[in-house]
Amino acid sequence: MSATTLTVTVPRVPVGDTFDAAINWLRANFEPVFDFVGMVIDLCVETLFHLFAMTSATQFTLIAAAVVGGALLVRRHRVPTLVAVAVWAGFYVAELAGGLVATAISSLPAPLFLWAMNLFGSSYVYPPLVLALLLLAALVAIAFAVGRDRRLWIIAAVSPVVLLAVLALHFIAGVQLSLLVAPLLVLLALFVAGWRVALFSALGFLLIISMEKWDNAMSSLALILVATVVAVAVSLPIGILAAQNDRVSAVVKPVLDFMQTLPAFVYLLPAIAFFSIGTVPGVIATVIFAMPPGVRLTELGIRQVDKELVEAGEAFGAPDSQILRRIQLPLALATIMAGVNQIIMLSLSMVVIAGMVGAGGLGNDVYTGIAQGNVPVGFEGGIAVVVLAIFLDRLTGAVTRFSPAARAQRAAA
Amino acid sequence: MPAVRADKLYKIFGRRPGKAVDLLADGRHRDEIKHLNVTAAVIDVSFEVQPGEIFVVMGLSGSGKSTLIRMLNGLLPPTAGTVEVDGTDITALPKAGLRKLRSEKISMVFQHFALFPHRTVLDNAAYGLEVRGVAKDERHAKAREALALVGLEGWEAKVPGQLSGGMQQRVGLARALAADTDIILMDEAFSALDPLIRRDMQSQLLELQARLGKTIIFITHDLNEAMRLGDRICVLRDGRVAQIGTAEEILNDPANDYVAQFVEDVDRTRVLTASSVMEAPIPVIDPDKGPRAALRTMRDNQTVSAFVVRRNRQLVGAVREDVIGAAVRDNVKELDSLIDTDLARVHPDTPVADLFGQAAESPYPLAVVDDADRFVGVIPRVTLLAALAPTTGSDTGADSGTGAEPAADGGTAPAGAPPAAPPPDGPPAPEAAADTATDTAAEGSR
Numbered sequence: 001m002s003a004t005t006l007t008v009t010v011p012r013v014p015v016g017d018t019f020d021a022a023i024n025w026l027r028a029n030f031e032p033v034f035d036f037v038g039m040v041i042d043l044c045v046e047t048l049f050h051l052f053a054m055t056s057a058t059q060f061t062l063i064a065a066a067v068v069g070g071a072l073l074v075r076r077h078r079v080p081t082l083v084a085v086a087v088w089a090g091f092y093v094a095e096l097a098g099g100l101v102a103t104a105i106s107s108l109p110a111p112l113f114l115w116a117m118n119l120f121g122s123s124y125v126y127p128p129l130v131l132a133l134l135l136l137a138a139l140v141a142i143a144f145a146v147g148r149d150r151r152l153w154i155i156a157a158v159s160p161v162v163l164l165a166v167l168a169l170h171f172i173a174g175v176q177l178s179l180l181v182a183p184l185l186v187l188l189a190l191f192v193a194g195w196r197v198a199l200f201s202a203l204g205f206l207l208i209i210s211m212e213k214w215d216n217a218m219s220s221l222a223l224i225l226v227a228t229v230v231a232v233a234v235s236l237p238i239g240i241l242a243a244q245n246d247r248v249s250a251v252v253k254p255v256l257d258f259m260q261t262l263p264a265f266v267y268l269l270p271a272i273a274f275f276s277i278g279t280v281p282g283v284i285a286t287v288i289f290a291m292p293p294g295v296r297l298t299e300l301g302i303r304q305v306d307k308e309l310v311e312a313g314e315a316f317g318a319p320d321s322q323i324l325r326r327i328q329l330p331l332a333l334a335t336i337m338a339g340v341n342q343i344i345m346l347s348l349s350m351v352v353i354a355g356m357v358g359a360g361g362l363g364n365d366v367y368t369g370i371a372q373g374n375v376p377v378g379f380e381g382g383i384a385v386v387v388l389a390i391f392l393d394r395l396t397g398a399v400t401r402f403s404p405a406a407r408a409q410r411a412a413a
Numbered sequence: 414m415p416a417v418r419a420d421k422l423y424k425i426f427g428r429r430p431g432k433a434v435d436l437l438a439d440g441r442h443r444d445e446i447k448h449l450n451v452t453a454a455v456i457d458v459s460f461e462v463q464p465g466e467i468f469v470v471m472g473l474s475g476s477g478k479s480t481l482i483r484m485l486n487g488l489l490p491p492t493a494g495t496v497e498v499d500g501t502d503i504t505a506l507p508k509a510g511l512r513k514l515r516s517e518k519i520s521m522v523f524q525h526f527a528l529f530p531h532r533t534v535l536d537n538a539a540y541g542l543e544v545r546g547v548a549k550d551e552r553h554a555k556a557r558e559a560l561a562l563v564g565l566e567g568w569e570a571k572v573p574g575q576l577s578g579g580m581q582q583r584v585g586l587a588r589a590l591a592a593d594t595d596i597i598l599m600d601e602a603f604s605a606l607d608p609l610i611r612r613d614m615q616s617q618l619l620e621l622q623a624r625l626g627k628t629i630i631f632i633t634h635d636l637n638e639a640m641r642l643g644d645r646i647c648v649l650r651d652g653r654v655a656q657i658g659t660a661e662e663i664l665n666d667p668a669n670d671y672v673a674q675f676v677e678d679v680d681r682t683r684v685l686t687a688s689s690v691m692e693a694p695i696p697v698i699d700p701d702k703g704p705r706a707a708l709r710t711m712r713d714n715q716t717v718s719a720f721v722v723r724r725n726r727q728l729v730g731a732v733r734e735d736v737i738g739a740a741v742r743d744n745v746k747e748l749d750s751l752i753d754t755d756l757a758r759v760h761p762d763t764p765v766a767d768l769f770g771q772a773a774e775s776p777y778p779l780a781v782v783d784d785a786d787r788f789v790g791v792i793p794r795v796t797l798l799a800a801l802a803p804t805t806g807s808d809t810g811a812d813s814g815t816g817a818e819p820a821a822d823g824g825t826a827p828a829g830a831p832p833a834a835p836p837p838d839g840p841p842a843p844e845a846a847a848d849t850a851t852d853t854a855a856e857g858s859r
């Protein structure tokens with residue numbers, strides 16, 4: 001029996017080639033843009049990593065200043081706080097640009113600084129550290145001068161003490177940084193999320209340190225934070241636009257579906273093409289993968305705000321921007337924060353894939369574990385990711401409690 | 414210039430509103446255009462509200478009240494027609510102009526409160542001023558004042574979720590009052606209040622309006638509330654205006670069966686006032702005349718008592734026929750000693766409900782005396798009772814306004830006499846006449 005096979009030829013659509021061509025075209029024409037973006041991201045991740053894993057005395061001091069400044073701002077002492085910060089920033093720029101502060105310091109009598117130099121064993125006075133210390137002193141002074149409540153005073157008094165303790169332990173007693181940074185993170189968890197989360201974080205971080213994964217964990221944390229900030233910065237405006245305009249919403253939805261379902265490995269390729277191997281393609285891939293829930297939940301949150309409340313705003317003549325800022329966003333904040341939380345969780349799940357393209361960190365450990373069949377290394381990396389994930393999840397979850405809407409809800413309950 | 418003027422307003426929800434407007438303008442009912450897949454919420458509504466007036470919009474659920482009020486401040490753009498506020502056509506206003514108008518001229522109380530759950534009661538009340546950019550201390554002071562006015566002192570620091578429904582409604586009210594605009598739109602602003610507070614708030618609103626001269630457009634589906642508050646009332650039915658008029662016009666002269674049925678079970682004694690039921694004081698007696706003349710006057714008018722009134726309409730008192738008759742027989746020359754000066758006097762604005770007690774105690778009809786102490790009318794007991802009986806219902810008197818009243822007496826109507834009821838051949842049997850009358854009435858109401 002002879003059966004002629006009936007083959008219909010379907011013309012080959014060159015999807016892949018077109019995509020490739022598009023990438024090449026973009027690379028050829030917009031290389032400086034990509035280079036710049038890559039540089040900024042790289043710089044941010046580097047800086048954060050240094051902050052977490054190689055904290056300098058200046059950075060510790062600035063953190064203490066930020067805590068006091070934050071407490072001041074929350075209590076609405078805006079003017080003096082911002083003035084102090086602005087003066088500091090001015091000096092800092094002047095120092096970077098022309099070494100002004102260094103000149104000023106060297107013109108002052110040396111004995112003023114000698115004791116400090118001896119204390120930290122440095123051979124010369126580091127101007128940024130001096131500036132940071134001055135800023136901290138100014139903020140503490142402001143807190144005691146204008147503040148009226150006890151908690152502010154306690155914060156203003158405790159911060160410098162903790163700082164001195166940390167500096168002394170690290171630079172004089174020589175305790176390794178991880179054992180100093182971890183308690184600070186635990187402290188943060190304690191204030192934001194309560195003692196249970198703090199306890200868990202303490203144990204988790206100790207485990208990471210004992211597995212000798214601290215530096216890698218901090219590297220991943222830096223990458224995740226940068227990716228999260230970028231993803232939130234991109235998804236929030238898109239979500240707001242989509243909530244206000246049905247057409248934007250209709251266009252955005254399929255794009256988001258595409259971004260979320262396209263296997264993550266597939267867009268690693270163009271990311272590498274644009275930014276070459278390293279942290280940057282890892283961040284970019286993470287942003288693309290993690291962003292969709294941010295957009296979706298922002299849109300949902302804003303659309304869920306009772307229409308009559310928006311009408312009430314309109315009825316009293318509020319402009320759209322004010323309705324957005326004072327009515328829609330505060331009431332949508334819980335949902336938006338759920339989106340941010342999702343972004344962070346998805347970023348964490350991308351850590352391993354980012355590790356594949358040389359982003360380092362815990363992803364690298366897991367990837368090495370897989371590639372070499374080294375179960376212990378891979379598993380330990382995985383556990384560290386889980387600890388980080390739970391820490392970040394509880395922290396962002398708790399931040400929602402501080403929103404005005406959540407506060408009102410608690411009061412009403 | 415009217416404070417608010419609506420001119421042939423239409424609001425059609427749905428896809429092809431233009432076609433629907435054309436059909437509705439031809440007089441079709443909104444159910445007849447169902448096939449267009451549109452909801453006609455407001456149809457051909459026109460009215461003017463004068464500054465300082467309380468204009469009540471009344472109608473059943475779904476009759477388009479909220480839709481109408483939302484068009485008055487531009488929250489909903491009308492499908493057709495125009496809205497003018499203080500002479501400005503707001504349908505033509507650009508967005509910025511509309512915002513300015515809303516924040517400076519019109520505030521609104523929402524049916525479902527629409528309070529901001531994330532702000533304190535104080536900040537809610539201060540919202541209108543906040544939008545206008547008033548400094549914090551000043552707007553908080555004003556908000557506190559408004560909250561005190563609605564009886565919510567001491568609740569400033571709470572959030573709306575901690576308040577009962579009625580209290581939330583009062584916060585909504587305070588928010589509109591604090592904004593201090595000339596025009597206030599109130600969408601069922603008292604519906605969530607218990608009867609006591611409700612009466613209280615109604616009184617306060619009336620007082621406030623009298624004091625500050627606000628223009629208030631008030632929506633309600635409670636007829637008694639409408640009658641109590643409204644200078645004029647607009648009755649909406651299925652999106653159309655059924656009647657616009659004062660409470661008394663609507664009660665005594667309903668434009669059609671619908672309105673008549675609507676007002677059937679209103680508590681008339683609370684709506685009608687002494688001035689609306691009083692009668693002309695006939696006869697009156699001049700105090701300078703003697704008893705003989707007084708007796709003559711009373712006999713001529715066949716009454717057993719009469720009021721004694723000076724030329725300048727000052728009420729002196731009243732006299733009774735039997736007393737005067739005895740005095741004339743005794744040859745008394747002066748009337749003064751015979752006058753009963755201890756009379757029940759009532760103000761023209763007293764609700765009829767408050768007259769019964771006095772009427773029962775007094776041997777004379779009630780004397781209605783106005784603010785300037787002038788005698789303006791009398792209310793005999795019979796009149797008081799008659800005022801209770803509704804002039805409405807299925808009987809034919811209902812359509813007096815549309816010209817069907819001549820048949821009111823059924824068979825006793827002389828054939829051919831009234832122009833509006835064409836006489837059947839020959840003298841009609843009583844039933845036939847009644848039928849004709851009903852038909853005419855029904856036609857008249859279309």
Ligand SMILES: Nc1ncnc2c1ncn2[C@@H]1O[C@H](COP(=O)(O)OP(=O)(O)OP(=O)(O)O)[C@@H](O)[C@H]1O
Nearest residue numbers: 426452453454473474475476477478479480481634
């Ligand atoms: N946004 C909308 N889209 C479609 N139809 C609407 C919309 N708003 C109102 N309607 C319709 O318009 C009609 C009038 O509604 P409206 O809310 O004005 O009634 P109401 O007189 O205020 O009733 P209630 O006393 O129950 O508040 C209703 O049939 C309703 O279904």
Ligand SMILES: [Mg+2]
Nearest residue numbers: 478479480524
């Ligand atoms: Mg309504």
